[in-house]
Amino acid sequence: MNSPIKWMGGKFRLRNRILEMLPQDHLCFVEVFGGAGWVLFAKSLSKIEVLNDVNGELINFFKVVRDKTQDFIRAFEYLLVSRQIFEEYKRANPQELDDIERAVRFYYLVHFSFGARMQSFIISPTGVRLVLKTLEQEIKQTRERLLNTIIENRDFEKLILSYDRPSTLFYCDPPYYGLTGYSSQGSRVFTVEDHIRLRDVLSRLQGRYLLSINDHPDIRELYNGFNIEEVSLRYSVSRKDKSTLKKELLISNYYNSNIANSQIAA
Structure with a gap:
């Protein structure tokens, strides 16, 4: 996978x-x-x-996907893809967010940035449809794969x-x-x-x-x-x-x- x-x-x-x-x-x-x-x-x-x-945001993402799968998926039900939201997530302090909010922020910035660098917003209509359409299935598959994985x-x-x-x-x-x-x-x-x-x-x-x-x-x-x-x-x-x-x-x-x-x- x-x-x-x-x-x-x-x-x-x-x-x-x-x-x-x-x-x-x-x-x-x-x-x-x-x-x-x-x-x-x-x-x-x-x-x-x-x-x-050693990247705490990356590890938090994998832990949330494994342990709080439905909460993570549910957070994207009404979340739009836009430059404004991207910039708001960039400015947000992860330490002021709970673990689910941190995971959503991380995933959003990685997916909708140039080269996954989490800096510059880049998206096409095709990319938006593809990510949102497959998100639930991919996250559930990831959860199954990580179910018995020790995350450090x-x-x-x-x-x-x-x-x-x-x-x-x-x-x-x-x-x-x-x-x-x-x-x-x-x-x-x-x-x-x-x-x-x-x-x-x-x-x-x-x-x-x-x-x-x-x-x-x-x-x-x-x-x-x-x-x-x-x-x-x-x-x-x-x-x-x-x-x-x-x-x-x-x-x-x-x-x-x-x-x-x-x-x-x-």
Whole structure:
């Protein structure tokens, strides 16, 4: 199934290849940097599943969808899609809202903003009809998928250390190295020191991990000696030009020959 939201750095295009990489013989699956949860929602159920992110608004949204589904859906029955409401939600202080109002605000800003950045209102009549028509069905499907999922809002290092077992599989999709803009969605800056801290905690794991990250010289140096496999994502700049390639690195503490030097058409 698909994620109910858009998200910067979401793994919609890469998720099928990531699923091919994930070992099936694990007891617990942990998505450390949850975001939109594209991998979690696409994969088959594991006995124990954990969805984590440090973004409190994102995590509140998933908790409300799971635990207060009908209240969330009901809030959209008479809610119009307009620039004025979008700007009012932008100005609102989430800390002054209850958890359902916060979730509605978050969903509204993500869906009706350019690039899901929650900053600039962008919508077409087709988009309005599509979102409102499918909202109830998508939210109910999301609720069913999250019903037995542990939802966490913790720093990645503390989370990994608390769930690390030989039977645990971690999927890590941290913010891209050297890129900015995540703060517009309410996420804090992921520093070079954070990337080093992530490398260090992954190098000491009892369990297995798969890390996806943008191809950057500093990342290659940071993970020198690790199992690194390169994937090229092909993006269409226009209908006629399909030559743009973006490289991602899949780093793991196990080997899978299915992914080496692959290209994925988007």
